Amino acid sequence: MQIGEAFVGSGVNAAHVNTVLGQRDGPVGTAWATALATPRAGHVPFVAVLRPGLAVQPMTLFVNKAGIEPGRHGDLTWGAAQAGVAAGVAEAVAEGIIDRALVGDLVLIAAVWVNPAAEDEEAVFSNNREATLGALRRGSEGSPAVVDVLAERDDAWNPFFRAR
Numbered sequence: 001m002q003i004g005e006a007f008v009g010s011g012v013n014a015a016h017v018n019t020v021l022g023q024r025d026g027p028v029g030t031a032w033a034t035a036l037a038t039p040r041a042g043h044v045p046f047v048a049v050l051r052p053g054l055a056v057q058p059m060t061l062f063v064n065k066a067g068i069e070p071g072r073h074g075d076l077t078w079g080a081a082q083a084g085v086a087a088g089v090a091e092a093v094a095e096g097i098i099d100r101a102l103v104g105d106l107v108l109i110a111a112v113w114v115n116p117a118a119e120d121e122e123a124v125f126s127n128n129r130e131a132t133l134g135a136l137r138r139g140s141e142g143s144p145a146v147v148d149v150l151a152e153r154d155d156a157w158n159p160f161f162r163a164r
Contacts, residue, residue, distance in 0.1 A: 001028055015124070016113040024105055035061055047062070058106035081112055088136070097140050
């Protein structure tokens with residue numbers, strides 16, 4: 001199992017993607033199928049596609065971290081963010097981050113944050129493509145290294161919080 005994380009962009013159009021890649025017949029496959037079969041209000045996992053009828057490989061389950069809000073949020077989540085995730089996965093295969101020979105044996109879960117205030121579909125697409133690719137790269141490298149985590153432990157921050 002490979003677990004990755006990446007945050008790309010800034011402001012409301014930024015992307016935060018977590019990935020879990022593993023065998024179809026293992027625990028990741030079980031989690032993938034369970035998540036697909038158990039949607040809940042505001043969170044309906046779905047298979048990411050490069051275009052209608054062309055699911056990205058490995059089969060990728062898009063799981064939205066933010067409940068769908070009224071307005072453009074749903075369109076940006078199901079449209080630009082989903083297309084960005086699919087393109088990022090395809091790029092990871094093209095670059096060899098995911099072994100092309102193994103895609104039929106693997107499944108991927110992508111947990112994706114789309115800010116309800118997002119507005120720029122091109123930025124949402126691009127940021128999600130890069131965040132997905134980055135998360136998959138980090139997962140394949142086993143990054144971050146523990147030494148890096150420990151070096152930063154006294155300076156924890158994120159776009160929503162920074163200690164003074």
